[in-house]
Amino acid sequence: MKKLLMATATWCLATSAAFAEDVTLTMWTVANNAPEAVFANEFSEMDNGVKIDVREIKFDDIIPETLRAFATKANPDLISIDNPNHSAFSEAGAFLDLSPHIAKSDQISMDNYFDGPRSSLEWEGKPYGITRASSTIALFYNKDMFEAAGLDPNDPPETWDELYEAAKKLTDPSKDVYGLAFSAKASEEGTFQFLPWAQMAGASFENINTAGAAQALDFWKKLFDEGLTSPDTLTRGQWDSTGTFNAGNAAMAISGPWELKRMSSDAKFDWGVTLLPRPSTDAPRASALGDWNVAIFSNTEHPEEAFKFLEYMDSQADRMWPEFSRFSSKKGIEVAPTGDAKIDAAALVFAEDLQYARVRGPHPKWSNISKAVQDAIQAALTGQKSSQEALDEAAAKIAAIVN
Numbered sequence: 465m466k467k468l469l470m471a472t473a474t475w476c477l478a479t480s481a482a483f484a485e486d487v488t489l490t491m492w493t494v495a496n497n498a499p500e501a502v503f504a505n506e507f508s509e510m511d512n513g514v515k516i517d518v519r520e521i522k523f524d525d526i527i528p529e530t531l532r533a534f535a536t537k538a539n540p541d542l543i544s545i546d547n548p549n550h551s552a553f554s555e556a557g558a559f560l561d562l563s564p565h566i567a568k569s570d571q572i573s574m575d576n577y578f579d580g581p582r583s584s585l586e587w588e589g590k591p592y593g594i595t596r597a598s599s600t601i602a603l604f605y606n607k608d609m610f611e612a613a614g615l616d617p618n619d620p621p622e623t624w625d626e627l628y629e630a631a632k633k634l635t636d637p638s639k640d641v642y643g644l645a646f647s648a649k650a651s652e653e654g655t656f657q658f659l660p661w662a663q664m665a666g667a668s669f670e671n672i673n674t675a676g677a678a679q680a681l682d683f684w685k686k687l688f689d690e691g692l693t694s695p696d697t698l699t700r701g702q703w704d705s706t707g708t709f710n711a712g713n714a715a716m717a718i719s720g721p722w723e724l725k726r727m728s729s730d731a732k733f734d735w736g737v738t739l740l741p742r743p744s745t746d747a748p749r750a751s752a753l754g755d756w757n758v759a760i761f762s763n764t765e766h767p768e769e770a771f772k773f774l775e776y777m778d779s780q781a782d783r784m785w786p787e788f789s790r791f792s793s794k795k796g797i798e799v800a801p802t803g804d805a806k807i808d809a810a811a812l813v814f815a816e817d818l819q820y821a822r823v824r825g826p827h828p829k830w831s832n833i834s835k836a837v838q839d840a841i842q843a844a845l846t847g848q849k850s851s852q853e854a855l856d857e858a859a860a861k862i863a864a865i866v867n
Contacts, residue, residue, distance in 0.1 A: 487513060490518075491504055491540055492529075501518045505518065534763075547584040548824040551587050552830065560760040569771075572778050599755045600720060602813055604717045610634070624742070626741060630715075631644045631692040635691065642715070645709050649700060661750075670862070681840070750820055755790060760774070782797050799812055833865055
């Protein structure tokens with residue numbers, strides 16, 4: 465009997481240990497130092513029965529790798545994905561509908577997110593992830609150049625007309641200085657930068673050929689044709705545009721908060737940030753929505769454990785700024801000061817801008833839609849077509865994609 469009891473006790477201990485073994489989840493991300501990777505490592509250190517194995521996938525590879533992995537059922541449990549690509553996987557059934565989990569959660573509420581980030585998560589009215597963070601674009605301007613040109617450094621342009629007049633005064637070919645730097649590159653960056661201009665004029669990707677959108681593209685062309693922006697605007701990305709500004713070769717630049725640390729170290733002049741100028745002071749505001757979302761795959765064997773991680777991520781929203789140089793997608797999160805006056809002032813502008821940020825789409829075929837917009841921008845700025853003709857052609861392509 466004694467031997468039987470000992471054997472039973474040993475079996476019970478072994479069984480308890482087996483049941484107590486941690487669940488291991490896998491997550492793909494584009495950087496091991498990204499917020500979701502840092503949070504995953506923290507979560508794994510907690511006494512919660514869940515470990516997360518983080519794998520870094522290169523930016524250019526994450527979409528094709530994910531498509532292949534899901535098709536062969538070799539996908540991870542969790543993934544961080546660029547927000548315009550989210551709806552393609554949601555529509556295909558790759559991501560888990562979080563509705564029942566959120567309904568029971570005391571931590572996550574879709575109502576807590578700004579409209580732009582929230583819409584990037586939803587497909588046909590259902591949520592398929594949470595946002596990691598959000599970024600927008602705004603107008604950086606060189607206050608020293610403003611003062612030298614007789615412009616008020618504390619009164620940056622608010623309208624397109626004011627932006628044009630300022631760019632004219634600030635452009636100085638003898639010093640290789642352009643009034644404005646931005647990206648019209650034939651890539652997602654060009655679409656990212658142009659859409660807010662069309663949206664402020666009343667257009668959207670579904671009606672990209674309105675008179676307002678043509679006015680916006682005409683405005684870009686006027687800047688280009690008059691030499692107020694450099695010829696490589698057609699091929700230069702946002703990073704290089706901001707580099708031109710930091711080097712003192714552009715008086716203004718359109719870029720995002722990801723540039724703040726670099727600007728603080730590289731720009732040897734006084735600078736500020738303001739919201740994107742709009743067609744008129746009574747026109748609606750708009751800005752681009754950048755950054756990534758985190759989703760759970762629908763075929764995970766551990767949806768409850770994966771959702772617990774999303775709840776932990778959501779609870780860390782106040783760390784996005786300044787710890788990760790990103791802004792939370794949640795309303796009411798305080799923008800903590802860094803001690804750098806220029807960065808702190810700029811951060812407040814970008815935080816305000818979140819309420820105007822609009823998602824690209826959402827649509828499962830966003831990359832095709834974006835390509836149509838990119839082609840229109842290039843055709844108009846190079847004079848191959850008028851702005852209206854180029855956008856009419858883009859609208860026809862988009863209609864064929866979405867219908």
